[in-house]
Amino acid sequence: MTSPVGATVPIGVSNRHLHLAPADVTRLLGDGKTLTVDRMITQPGQFAAVERIDVVGPKGKITGMRVVGPARTATQVELSLTDARMLGVSAHLANSGKLGDSASGLTLVGPAGSVALSSGVIIAARHLHCGPEDATRLGVSDGDWIDVVCGTGSRQVVFEGLLVRAGPAHATEVHLDTDEAAAAAVVTGDQARIVAWRAS
Amino acid sequence: MTSPVGATVPIGVSNRHLHLAPADVTRLLGDGKTLTVDRMITQPGQFAAVERIDVVGPKGKITGMRVVGPARTATQVELSLTDARMLGVSAHLANSGKLGDSASGLTLVGPAGSVALSSGVIIAARHLHCGPEDATRLGVSDGDWIDVVCGTGSRQVVFEGLLVRAGPAHATEVHLDTDEAAAAAVVTGDQARIVAWRAS
Numbered sequence: 496m497t498s499p500v501g502a503t504v505p506i507g508v509s510n511r512h513l514h515l516a517p518a519d520v521t522r523l524l525g526d527g528k529t530l531t532v533d534r535m536i537t538q539p540g541q542f543a544a545v546e547r548i549d550v551v552g553p554k555g556k557i558t559g560m561r562v563v564g565p566a567r568t569a570t571q572v573e574l575s576l577t578d579a580r581m582l583g584v585s586a587h588l589a590n591s592g593k594l595g596d597s598a599s600g601l602t603l604v605g606p607a608g609s610v611a612l613s614s615g616v617i618i619a620a621r622h623l624h625c626g627p628e629d630a631t632r633l634g635v636s637d638g639d640w641i642d643v644v645c646g647t648g649s650r651q652v653v654f655e656g657l658l659v660r661a662g663p664a665h666a667t668e669v670h671l672d673t674d675e676a677a678a679a680a681v682v683t684g685d686q687a688r689i690v691a692w693r694a695s
Numbered sequence: 696m697t698s699p700v701g702a703t704v705p706i707g708v709s710n711r712h713l714h715l716a717p718a719d720v721t722r723l724l725g726d727g728k729t730l731t732v733d734r735m736i737t738q739p740g741q742f743a744a745v746e747r748i749d750v751v752g753p754k755g756k757i758t759g760m761r762v763v764g765p766a767r768t769a770t771q772v773e774l775s776l777t778d779a780r781m782l783g784v785s786a787h788l789a790n791s792g793k794l795g796d797s798a799s800g801l802t803l804v805g806p807a808g809s810v811a812l813s814s815g816v817i818i819a820a821r822h823l824h825c826g827p828e829d830a831t832r833l834g835v836s837d838g839d840w841i842d843v844v845c846g847t848g849s850r851q852v853v854f855e856g857l858l859v860r861a862g863p864a865h866a867t868e869v870h871l872d873t874d875e876a877a878a879a880a881v882v883t884g885d886q887a888r889i890v891a892w893r894a895s
Contacts, residue, residue, distance in 0.1 A: 576877045577777070588849055588880070620849045644855075649788055649820045652878070653853035655844075677776045678852070678878035680788070 497634030499641065503686040504629075506645060507537055507668040508676040509619065512561040513548060513572045513603070520566050523548060523605025530564035537666045538624060540565070549604040554583025569594055570612065572601060573619045575672045589617040590658060621675060622658045624665035637661040638695030643669055643687040646679035653690060654679075697834030699841065703886040704829075706845060707737055707868040708876040709819065712761040713748060713772045713803070720766050723748060723805025730764035737866045738824060740765070749804040754783025769794055770812065772801060773819045775874045789817040790858060821875060822858045824865035837861040838895030843869055843887040846879035853890060854879075 515523070520530060523546075530544040547559040550572060557578065571594060572586075579586040579598075586598040598616040602609055623643075625635060635641065639659040646652050654675060669687045676682065715723070720730060730744040747759040750772060757778065771794060772786075779786040779798075786798040798816040802809055823841060830836065839859040846852050854875060869887045876882065 576880055577873075649856045649858075651855040652875075653855065654878075655851040655853065656849045658849075673777075674874060674877035675852075677874035678854075680776055 497632075499633040499635050499689045499692050501689065502633050503688045504623065504625075504633075504643075504667055504669050506676070506681050506683060506685045506687050507670050508681070508683045509573065509670050509672050510561065511557065511572075511574050511578050511673070512563050513550070514563055514567045514570060515548075516568060516570045517566045519570045519603070519610050522608045522610050523603060525607035528607070530562060530566060532564070536563065537668055539664060539666055546605070550582065551602045551604060552582030552584050553600060555581045557582065570603075570610070570615050571597075572603075572612065572616045574616065575674045576618055577674055579616075579618060584616055586616045586618050588620050590622065591617070591619050619670070619672060620658065621654055621669070621671050622660055624668045624670060625659055625661040626665055626667050627661070627663055629667040630659075630661040633689075635659045635661060635692065636695060640693040640695070641689050642691035644690050645669075645671070645681050645685070645687045650678075650680040652679040654687075655691075659695075697832075699833040699835050699889045699892050701889065702833050703888045704823065704825075704833075704843075704867055704869050706876070706881050706883060706885045706887050707870050708881070708883045709773065709870050709872050710761065711757065711772075711774050711778050711873070712763045713750070714763055714767045714770065715748075716768060716770045717766045719770045719803070719810050722808045722810050723803060725807035728807070730762060730766060732764070736763065737868055739864060739866055746805070750782065751802045751804060752782030752784050753800060755781045757782065770803075770810070770815050771797075772803075772812070772816045774816065775872045776818055777874050779816075779818060784816055786816045786818050788820050790822070791817070791819050819870070819872060820858065821854055821869070821871050822860055824868045824870060825859055825861040826865055826867050827861070827863055829867040830859075830861040833889075835859045835861060835892065836895060840893040840895070841889050842891035844890050845869075845871070845881050845885070845887045850878075850880040852879040854887075855891075859895075
């Protein structure tokens, strides 16, 4: 049986960004406006938009936050723990798209209007995106869990408990947030090595 | 033989701070001035000073950085990787006090003058401070290496390769920087568990 332990996968560092529901695109950018592509990103079909949004919290503000398109069912702001503290919101860890108990307290401000969020603010849990061919090659399935080692020397870190998200919507990449990447002193394109695997 | 594996030790999160040589205290604060105690910190004999210093780099500035006293042989600025990037200096990982290849490029600004640093800017490598009684109880010696697990659930992280610094000048505490603490979502007073040990 194939085991992914020992295999390496590229790291992608996720900076803070947000996804917008269509209604919020209209509120923030104006009637008839849509997100426009600045550049395509690694995950299939997703793009960094030209449009940027200010994010205002009780204690701080981030101007010009990157929007990742296309529009999604629910608006979602993905922060690092450091960002959340600076903004003054108690966002907690969640898997992207799982907004059941996500935090509120932020206001989005765009050129045409603003939106006060009643939920949708998360610290995205690290995870492995995995394309179908790589999932077969590595021997992992959607819903599995892995541990990975990142970094070198006195900055080497084992990140435990990454959810595997495998399927045609994914390009193979370990996603870390900026706090995790800084702790291991890694950047996008560095390699992570899988050191443990638990099948779903 | 006693092994420290499985034992827990408290975490102390080190925010950015600086130590000053006596000559730099004079340059920054003025003739005859010395550091005054705001509050004693965990490590024996050390204190957070009332006086604060601005730190200016090529790309950014941190106002009012905390000075840890008393004065030391060499001035040393301890940053996180995130701080170093914001300031625009290429500080790299070093053990505190080992300034052989430390970065320059920062200017310290105090009420009486400024000091351009030709070295002494580091990202302090995580480590275990250990008092003599705890070193005996745990079975570790100065110069050993340990790995520790910190955090819980999907934020659990193993930090590898912490240098043990044991002796009467130390109070038992795992020191992480703010990037590492954010990656594991831990704060000062949380516990780290030792999961590996290599004798010196």
